[in-house]
């Protein structure tokens with residue numbers, strides 16, 4: 230770890246100034262992913278700007294229109310346990326509750342969870358100069374790739390690591406960013422970016438921007454959930470996951486958002502699976518068609534073909550649980 234200053238900010242404006250003062254500074258929330266990066270010498274910033282001391286970035290609340298307003302410092306544990314979030318935005322509460330371990334969920338913030346970097350071991354080891362570090366090779370393609378993507382664009386094959394990103398994408402959330410050039414709002418399904426555009430980044434945040442808020446639309450009448458399969462049930466990143474949000478009227482699916490996780494560099498909306506589900510009453514043939522459609526364009530690597538069947542099974546189970554209206 231390099232020597233660095235720790236600067237505690239008490240407002241967003243002060244945090245932006247503190248970061249601008251020392252080029253190369255980085256923002257710190259819970260510090261879980263950040264400290265891993267420091268320890269591995271993946272980053273060597275001169276200053277950490279601590280966001281945890283900024284009261285305006287805290288809180289979980291509902292707006293008069295029923296939308297959910299989340300401060301980026303809300304912890305995964307707070308979101309998972311929040312009774313109203315569990316009732317109205319179950320996909321988000323469950324995604325947060327299934328991440329990592331209880332100890333980590335108590336410290337990890339939703340902002341840091343969304344902005345954590347991928348877990349690919351080639352990226353995490355300083356000795357591999359992969360695409361994410363400005364190199365010209367994805368070592369996973371010919372290497373150890375059992376945890377990598379099924380759907381990629383031929384460049385970086387590291388899956389997106391964030392559980393919270395799954396729930397937010399299924400629920401149509403937006404992220405609010407503030408930087409030197411002002412404030413902007415980006416929908417979750419455009420915030421996470423594919424490596425084709427630039428393999429060194431996973432999202433649209435500029436280095437000088439702070440994630441200052443998350444807005445999730447009201448979801449009256451929406452059934453949503455999140456589910457995953459992990460190697461170690463107690464704590465782990467998922468092998469495959471899904472977040473699903475459905476509007477069901479008269480027993481038939483009228484609107485559907487189906488997001489596939491741990492299989493692509495972004496939380497991946499499967500339009501083919503959504504189309505297969507629309508209009509159905511959750512009959513077995515349709516559920517099978519949805520599972521098949523979701524993986525139709527999968528391109529497994531040498532060691533991760535098992536993820537195809539795992540994902541299909543997870544989708545079948547998840548849709549059956551939503552059919553019963555118990556989620």
Ligand SMILES: Cc1cc2nc3c(=O)[nH]c(=O)nc-3n(C[C@H](O)[C@H](O)[C@H](O)COP(=O)(O)OP(=O)(O)OC[C@H]3O[C@@H](n4cnc5c(N)ncnc54)[C@H](O)[C@@H]3O)c2cc1C
Pocket residue numbers: 255256257258259260261262263264280301327328329330333336337338339340341342343344345346390391392393438439440441464465466467
């Ligand atoms: C054993 C283990 C298992 C795990 N399993 C899972 C899992 O199953 N699912 C999952 O999703 N995650 C998992 N994680 C990852 C963990 O949830 C994340 O590391 C954590 O959520 C990061 O949050 P943080 O608040 O500590 O962020 P930090 O480490 O402080 O920050 C992470 C990154 O985000 C930036 N950042 C943070 N907040 C802001 C902000 N408001 N504005 C701008 N930049 C910001 C930081 O600069 C840094 O680059 C696991 C971690 C461990 C150690």
